Amino acid sequence: MRSLLMMLGLCVLVLSPFPVAVSERCHPQDKKVLLRFKKELNNPYFLASWDPKEDCCDWYCVKCDDRNNRIYEVFLVSSFPDPNVTGQIPPSVGDLPYLEYLDFHKLPNLVGPIPTTITKLTKLKSLSITYTGLSGSIPEFLGQIKTLEYIALSFNSLSGSIPSSLSQLPNLGSLQLDRNKLTGPIPASFGSFKKPGPDLKLSHNQLSGTLPPSLGNLDPDNIDLSRNNLVGDASFLFGSKKKTQVLDLSRNAFSFDLSPVTFPKKTLIWFDINHNKIYGSLPVALTKVENLQQLNVSYNPQLKGQIPQGGELHRFDKYSFFHTKLCGSPLPPCPK
Known part of the structure; x- marks a missing residue:
């Protein structure tokens, strides 16, 4: 009798004409915020899946x-490039x-500055805004988001100087500010980054002045300072005990003696100093670099002497020199 009642109850559930409410996974406050976010971007078709009738954990462009x-x-x-996402980054x-990861990419009509409300994101690890119409200066307040590990603001229209406050980010592993309109020097405070320091991709800007010697205390994998207006000494970026993989100083006005410089034997794969005012001779230490794939020392008219023979140098043609x-x-x- 008892089993019969249980079966009847199950049938009532299955055959009932009334819908059974299914609870959403998405937190209602997050859903409310995302719908406001969509409205602030003028309800682009890009976010058509952001339907208030659907569970926001199932929407495109978000993860729960x-x-x-x-x-x-x-x-x-x-x-x-999608021109249909318009307006500023929603406050x-x-x-x-x-939120731990925030990414905008190839949205040319996303314009304006980075909103100050981003400082409320106390769990944010990655901020990537690339190939957009982002403009204005890089805000000092980014240095307040201590959880940041990755910043990419490449291919935008950012101007002004690089804020020194970025050196206050204890976990920053990569700083990509290339292809903007940034001016002024690289902040002296960058030498105080927690070792090994972030990868620095600052190329294709209008940075000027000398490098802070304290940068030599860091040991990031990649340093790309190419196509700026930087001058003076950069020899302290080199060293046989470093783990550098990419060092690109090309198309600046650096001036220092290359002769005594040493290189990481195991890790260096890319070394480019073309179009500078570097002088001296090519160090024999270059022949000891085991995995060198790119070498360009051209257009340094004061480099002189015999090209060392050995190692990977045989791979490079006359245009490298x-x-x-x-x-x-x-x-x-x-x-x-």
């Missing part, structure tokens, strides 16, 4: 944490308290 069902990632990323993004006073293979022989 399975442990607490809170939004931890927002990524408005297009594979080609409401600061009302997603569990062009417009210098160097001699020997692959250039013409040195005069006797």
Whole structure:
């Protein structure tokens, strides 16, 4: 009798004409914020899946944490430039308290500055705003978000100087500010980054002045300062005990003696100093670099002497050494 009653109860549940409410995973406050976020971007088709009738954990361009069902990632990323996302970065993004990753990519009509409300994101690890119409200066307040590990603001229209406050980020592993309109020097405070220091990608700007010698205390994997207006000494960036993989100083006005410089034997794969005022001779230590794939010392008219032979140097043609006073293979022989 008891089992019969249980079966009848199950049938009532299955056959009932009334819908059974299914609870959403998405936190209602996060859903409210995301809908406001969408409205602030003028309701682009890009976010058509953000339907208030649907569970926001199932929407495109967001991710929910399975442990607490809170939004931890927002990524408005297009594979080609999408002009339909318009306006400024919504200030409401600061009302997603569990957000760890924020990414805008190839949205040319996303304009204006970075909103101050972003400082409310006390869990934010990654901030990536690339190939957009972002303008204004890089805000000092980014230095307040101590959880940041990755900053990419490449291919925008940012201007002004690089804020020294970024050196206050204890966990920063990569700083990518290339292809903007940044001016002024690299902050002296950057030498105080927690070792090994972040990868620095600052190329294609209008940075000027000398490098702070304290940068030599750091040991990031990648340093790209190319295509700026930097001058003076950069020899302290080198060293046999460093783990540098990429060092690109090309198209600046650096001036220092290359002769005594040493290199990481195991890690260095890219070394480019073309179009500078670097002088001296090529160090024999270059022949000891085991995995060198890119070498360009051209257009340094005061570089002179014989090109060392050995190691990976045989891989590079004359264009790697062009417009210098160097001699020997692959250039013409040195005069006797």
